[in-house]
Amino acid sequence: IYLNLKRNEKNIPIVFVERIEKIREYILSFNCSNLVIFTDRLVYRLYKDFIDSLQHSYLYLFDKGEESKSIESYLKAIDYLLDRNVDRRALFIAIGGGVVGDVVGFIASTYKRGVRLIHIPTTLLSMVDSSIGGKTGINYKSYKNQIGTFYQPEMIIICPQFLGTLPKSEVLSGFGEIIKYGFTLDKSILDIKDRFEKDVFEIFQDKILAMQLIKKSINCKVKVVEKDEKESFLREILNFGHTVGHALETYYNYYFSHGIFVILGMVAEMILSNILFNFDLSNLDFLIRILEKNSIKLPQRFEKSQIISIMKYDKKNISSSIRIVLLKDVCDYVLGYEINEDILYEALDKFEKIV
Ligand code: NAD
Ligand code: ZN
Incomplete structure (x- = not known):
């Protein structure tokens, strides 16, 4: 653990790992009913082997880009979870940039009044900014981040190896x-x-x-x-x-x-x-x-x-x-x-x- 972010009595560990293979151990240390991974299609294509190795119950793929922070995109993901009876003891993992982090944060904070979440930021911006601090949000009409919550994850895992594929x-x-x-x-x-x-x-x-x-x-x-x-x-x-x-x-x-x-x-x-x-x-x-x-x-x-x-x-x-x-x-x-x-x-x- 690199450091603990303290928020309202809650400790949020920020963990650094050098290689992505190490991430698995951290995730498997959590007990959960279902492990649900959210990422975007591009990140999944680049990191398929790693993501598939996480033994997820479900894998939900967003399109890449800001469009995934729309209300429609949010509701589509909620439908996906409800259709599969995902309950509140699930663990959500958001793997991606700020877009995935923001929308999944909002899903995690609202679905069944809150499901545990782990952030795995894969862009430089999401590592140093959007994954830290607990702001979640989606866009409304043409306005950015108009609907959102403050919701702290269980853990934030930073692995600079992801930067290797970043444009x-x-x-x-x-x-x-x-x-x-x-x-x-x-x-x-x-x-x-x-x-x-x-x-x-x-x-x-x-x-x-x-x-x-x-x-x-x-x-x-x-x-x-x-x-x-x-x-x-x-x-x-x-x-x-x-x-x-x-x-x-x-x-x-x-x-x-x-x-x-x-x-x-x-x-x-x-x-x-x-x-x-x-x-x-x-x-x-x-x-x-x-x-x-x-x-x-x-x-x-x-x-x-x-x-x-x-x-x-x-x-x-x-x-x-x-x-x-x-x-x-x-x-x-x-x-x-x-x-x-x-x-x-x-x-x-x-x-x-x-x-
Ligand atoms: P992004 O999430 O759109 O990612 C940029 C692009 O990089 C995407 O196409 C994505 O598919 C791709 N990508 C992600 N990881 C990759 C990797 N390892 N290799 C190759 N490609 C990769 O952009 P971003 O800059 O990470 O985040 C922007 C979003 O973050 C905005 O929606 C903004 O509102 C939000 N944000 C939120 C906060 C907050 O506090 N919650 C703070 C700042 C920004
Ligand atoms: Zn900024």
């Missing part, structure tokens, strides 16, 4: 969240700067370095979640880069993977931080280098007024004022700063010239 864009996406932890909560993550002549993909081929970065990131997320499960205060820090990032993500219709928009959002929010708190803009160099090395360019110009109006309707903004996390310095943050539109225009002007 470059998904590695970069997870890396965006890792860098976010570096700028907000753990400076030492940014030591990676000096090694950044390589591209991200190569960095994560280095298993030892990959493990270090994943562990540091998980420590950051655990620290925040333990303090604040219900997102009232500290958890806001995790939204650094996300206010502008989400608006761009919506505006460009999910053109890049999520974490890439977070990198772009951090660039914009650092510019804002510079205008308002004199944040040192040499910190931008690293982010710009990442974008350049990976040939990330916004596909076309954006309409500033539209970006701003999307930000106003972000569900995290109370009464259409725009609140944002800003930095005075690396790891010295200001939460929930209410920003005025003129300054936002000014920052987006500067941002536009960089990306």
Whole structure:
């Protein structure tokens, strides 16, 4: 066990295993009526031998992609379980990225008022972010994560071997969240700067370095979640880069993977931080280098007024004022700063010239 996440008297072990074959022992140590594995078709194709070795009672496959977080997809899975009389003493295993983790988390927390769950995240983003903290959710109409619960799993099993098959864009996406932890909560993550002549993909081929970065990131997320499960205060820090990032993500219709928009959002929010708190803009160099090395360019110009109006309707903004996390310095943050539109225009002007 790497560490125990503590939540309302419950200990949630986060376990690291080097090779996927080791995962089996952990799963078999749980008593259950039925073992139900949920994954997506792509992950199943890549890891069929491993998944079949887990002696599951049932295997449920989602299509890959965000569509699997729809209400229809949720209900289809519930029907599947009911048809097979799966009872509340079952154990659910979610193997996959954040999509599988989120929808299965929601299924586990609602099916028969709650069934035990183990998360086995297989993307970098899900290892360092979505599998930790207990947020579950599905989308409603075109709105993301509008229906969901807080539901803690019995265990989270992290195995970096899964990263070996991950496409470059998904590695970069997870890396965006890792860098976010570096700028907000753990400076030492940014030591990676000096090694950044390589591209991200190569960095994560280095298993030892990959493990270090994943562990540091998980420590950051655990620290925040333990303090604040219900997102009232500290958890806001995790939204650094996300206010502008989400608006761009919506505006460009999910053109890049999520974490890439977070990198772009951090660039914009650092510019804002510079205008308002004199944040040192040499910190931008690293982010710009990442974008350049990976040939990330916004596909076309954006309409500033539209970006701003999307930000106003972000569900995290109370009464259409725009609140944002800003930095005075690396790891010295200001939460929930209410920003005025003129300054936002000014920052987006500067941002536009960089990306
Ligand atoms: P994802 O789950 O869509 O996975 C990305 C792609 O990678 C998918 O096509 C998947 O099939 C594939 N894949 C997964 N593992 C693989 C592997 N080992 N090798 C090759 N391909 C693999 O994307 P994601 O970035 O992991 O998660 C995004 C989702 O997570 C979003 O829906 C977001 O809302 C959610 N999220 C939730 C939280 C939370 O706290 N619950 C936090 C952040 C994000
Ligand atoms: Zn994010």
